[in-house]
Amino acid sequence: MKLNETQEQMINRCSRCGSCQAHCPLYLATGVEPLVARGKVELLEHLIEGRLEWNDKLAEVFSTCLLCGNCGDNCPNQVRVDHLVREARRDLVAARGLPVIKRTVFQQLLKNDGRLSAAARLVCFYQRSGIQRLVRAGKVLNLLPGGLTVKESLLPRLAAGEFRKLVPRVNRGKKSTLRVAYFTGCMTNYVFHRTGRSVLNLLTGNGVEVTIPEQGCCGLPALAAGDYDTAGELARRNIAGFTQSEPDYIVVDCASCLGTLLEYPRLFDDGGTFARAEEKVMDISRFLVEVLDIKLPPATKDAGIVTYHDPCHLKRTPGGKEYPRALLKMVSGPRFVELPADAGRCCGSAGSFNLEHYRLSREVVKPKIRALEVMQPDIIATGCPACMLHLEHAIKDASLPARVVHTVELLNILT
Amino acid sequence: MDKDTVKKIKSVVGSEYVLESPEERICYSYDGTARRGIPALVVLPGNAREVAEIVRLANEKGFPIFPRGAGTGLSGGSVPAEQGLAMVLSRMNRILEISRDDLLAVVEPGVVTGRLHRAVEKEGLFYPPDPSSLQTCTIGGNVAENAGGPRAFKYGVTRDYVLGLEVVTPTGEIINTGGRTVKNVTGYDLTGLLTGSEGTLGIITRITLRLVPKPRAVQTALAVYNRVEDAASTVTAMIRRGIIPATLELMDRITIRCVENYLRLGLPMDAGAILLIEVDGLPAQVAEEMKLVEDACRQNSCRALQTATDAAERERLWKARRAVSTAIVQIKPTKISEDATVPRSKIPEMVERLKSIGEKYGLHLPVFGHAGDGNLHPNILVDKRDPVEMEKAEKAVQEIFRAALDLGGTLSGEHGVGLLKKPYLEWEAGAGGIEYMKAIKKAVDPRNVLNPGKIFQV
CATH class of the missing domain: 3.30.465.10 (Uridine Diphospho-n-acetylenolpyruvylglucosamine Reductase; domain 3)
Known part of the structure; x- marks a missing residue:
């Protein structure tokens, strides 16, 4: 395995002090070293020096990382093991190829919007037609290999149709002065239409013209699996779609997509097009607070106790921690309550991690569920649809009555 | 380790708590130092009975056991040797x-x-x-x-x-x-x-x-000095006034510059030393003690003094100290952290000697540490990929040990001997001292099963 100079320096800076143990959700859930950042760095050193070669065990170790980046955020030596793990997965793909299922998904579905939406329609039909009920009742799933029953229940309930096809391409507000391009992400497009509608309402209601350009998957699922080629292709398509009309800002409602978009210039050489657009790319909360300086009246109706879950990929972007809270406090005032520190970490969703490592991802979310059981909030707001999905599943499992919503949805409901 | 032994160990702790693959074992080959040793097996026992059974098995079969917790040590003390069993006690965490x-x-x-x-x-x-x-x-x-x-x-x-x-x-x-x-x-x-x-x-x-x-109140002060001697005499003055601060952290000039270059907190680049002082106890007592601390700082030529009572302000004063670890590795990636300790009165002399050792070998050697107990932490900054620099560092470490012992101090204030200080133990303990330790070890561990090769060679 070969690394670039920056990555090599990072490995060299890791002193194995073990600080990452206090911040890695997987280590905190399991207590074993192969799952913590410094263990992976040690293994990487062995790989680079040729003392280890890729095998099933090593592939398993490197697949077992949430890429939440909490280790890097708290590393005294600033080692970004999340970046190194992704690099390792890229090397793994080069050495051994992608697993068949991922290859199919990435190279057939993600790259091809038509096929993705056809697949989505199929799943949607399955869920709505009553076949799902029949399958569940008939316990057919129990006959399938381990854990598929729960995995099936993790599948999002798809919305009817695609959000991007249901709304106009250009949405003018009253006296529009700003032009925003909206990156909807796959989750809003296929699952959480309510999030998309809230974004449109809030923006157009506040004098912003919202365009929904040609776009597809941000590339994160492929990137996280080490398939940089697919990710690069997706990135180039999005870059073309979002830079053509020269919008004032590019707004994103999904923390995971935002994190990926912000990495485009470093990951994929497009001749600098997107590097110029980079400072325009921001989370919807940041746009509302920083650009619009929005002032929301305190809610007239009481939504009850509101708390907030920090998506890993939002909290380290500018204002990623403060702005959503500022907005929630505007409408909820004293009814906004913070989760305790140890319940504030990654929820364990991490893209498809919760499918591949179901039991582990349930362990990761436990501290949060325990805190929520004590707090008994009515609303859990967050800024990432992937977290929303995972949290919905976890709270349903714990029989908690709380509703999981995107920050903008709550703002939209309450104002 | 033979199959039969592994099978027996699995029957004691349960097979999910035995890690056998090379990939997993490699992840238990280190602590916070550069020393490495890949164990033959990793075992995570769940209670004392399981630990005892494995130790008895080790005596019977003749394999060594290397116990450890989180593996954050700074002496190589928990690093296993090949053919040994790494015993991880982190599961026993109630x-x-x-x-x-x-x-x-x-x-x-x-x-x-x-x-x-x-x-x-x-x-x-x-x-x-x-x-x-x-x-x-x-x-x-x-x-x-x-x-x-x-x-x-x-x-x-x-x-x-x-x-x-x-x-x-x-x-x-x-x-x-x-x-x-x-x-x-x-x-x-x-x-x-x-x-x-x-x-x-x-x-x-x-x-x-x-x-x-638990102390009910805490107050913090940050004092800046032109000369490290003045910081040291402040410490002495405080003690003479009958005050024992809960925290007394010293940063030398090189450390201050590293932190300032990294964070731009507005620390004076020409300062010789910074003291971070914290007193704790009952509120009235803390207030009175802080007055005496301020007096001691001023009378010993401190050039700037800030104090804080509430948590946010205190955290602001701590910012420079907390940033030290990150700041110093900006110069060189590898940090050799020493913990040689001297009697409190010898701090200025030790700082001076450390400075000249750094200069002699052309090494970056920032000093920051616990001024109250003489446990200064000289840190040698090198690049582990550079063998010439690493050799210089090794020589510098030896001189640091010599200096600490000359001044009536010790090789290790808090990290332990482990592997790193093993070659120098005799300098401090003497041949007789080591023999006494060995006699104890041999008496209680006749088969040399527990953490062999650490501190001294039996």
Whole structure:
């Protein structure tokens, strides 16, 4: 395995002090070293020096990382093991190829919007037609290999149709002065239409013209699996779609997509097009607070106790921690309550991690569920649809009555 | 390790707590140093009985056991040797009791120190030892290494808080030492002997810790000096006034510059030293002590002084100190962290000697540490890929040890001997001292099963 100079320096800076143990959700859930950042760095050193070669065990170790980046955020030596793990997965793909299922998904579905939406329609039909009920009742799933029953229940309930096809391409507000391009992400497009509608309402209601350009998957699922080629292709398509009309800002409602978009210039050489657009790319909360300086009246109706879950990929972007809270406090005032520190970490969703490592991802979310059981909030707001999905599943499992919503949805409901 | 032995171990702890693959074993080959040793097997026992059974098996089959907690040590003390078994005690992590009436806590060795702090502080109690790795290191490791921390000057080190232990002996018996009382002189002080024995005399499976009431108030001061001598005389002046600060952290000129270059906090680049001082206790007493601290700083030519009472302001003053670790690795990636310690009165002389050692070898050698107890942390910054630099560093370390001993100090204030200081132990302990230690080791561990090769060679 070969690394670039920056990555090599990072490995060299890791002193194995073990600080990452206090911040890695997987280590905190399991207590074993192969799952913590410094263990992976040690293994990487062995790989680079040729003392280890890729095998099933090593592939398993490197697949077992949430890429939440909490280790890097708290590393005294600033080692970004999340970046190194992704690099390792890229090397793994080069050495051994992608697993068949991922290859199919990435190279057939993600790259091809038509096929993705056809697949989505199929799943949607399955869920709505009553076949799902029949399958569940008939316990057919129990006959399938381990854990598929729960995995099936993790599948999002798809919305009817695609959000991007249901709304106009250009949405003018009253006296529009700003032009925003909206990156909807796959989750809003296929699952959480309510999030998309809230974004449109809030923006157009506040004098912003919202365009929904040609776009597809941000590339994160492929990137996280080490398939940089697919990710690069997706990135180039999005870059073309979002830079053509020269919008004032590019707004994103999904923390995971935002994190990926912000990495485009470093990951994929497009001749600098997107590097110029980079400072325009921001989370919807940041746009509302920083650009619009929005002032929301305190809610007239009481939504009850509101708390907030920090998506890993939002909290380290500018204002990623403060702005959503500022907005929630505007409408909820004293009814906004913070989760305790140890319940504030990654929820364990991490893209498809919760499918591949179901039991582990349930362990990761436990501290949060325990805190929520004590707090008994009515609303859990967050800024990432992937977290929303995972949290919905976890709270349903714990029989908690709380509703999981995107920050903008709550703002939209309450104002 | 032969198949039969592995099978037996699995039947003791359960196969999911035995890690066999090379990939997993590699992840237990290190601590916080550059030393490495890949164990033949990794075992995570769940209780003292399982530990004892494996130790008996080790005596029978003749394989060594390398006990460890979180593996954050700075001496190589828990690094395994090939053919040995790494015994990870992090699964045994229950806080069994916190008694407000007896002022004590009973815990298993795998409890993370920071978690214990939070748990006892919730009850209005206080466990003072605070090694800087407290968010990850475990109590078992703290006891085995007799860990210290910034609060040692006022509150002492781990040994001062260990009342009793449950220990699996090197031959596999489970014994109890000490108890639940502050006073206990029944027989040898085995608790004292085992505390700091670096895993060579027994495996600690349960610990009874003395607690104190939590201080109700804390105040912090940050004083800047032109000369390190003035900072040192401030420390002496405070002590003469009868004040023992809870924290007394010193940063030398090189450290200050590193931090300022990294964070731009507005620290003066030409300052010779910074002292971070914290007093704690009852509110009225703290207020009075802080006045005396300020007097001591001013009378000893401090050129700037800031104080803080509320948490946010205090945190602001701590910012520079907390940034040191990150700031200094910006110069060079590899940090060799030493903990040679001198009597308090020798601090200015030690700082001076460290400076000239750094200059002699052309090495970056920032000094920051615990000025109250003389435990300065000279850190040599190098690049481990550069063999010439590494050789210079090795020589510099030897000179640092010589300097500390010349000034009446010790090789290691809080990290322990382990592997790194093993070659130099005789300088301090003498041949007779080492023989005495070896005699104890041989008597309790006739087959040399527990952590062999550490501290000295039997």
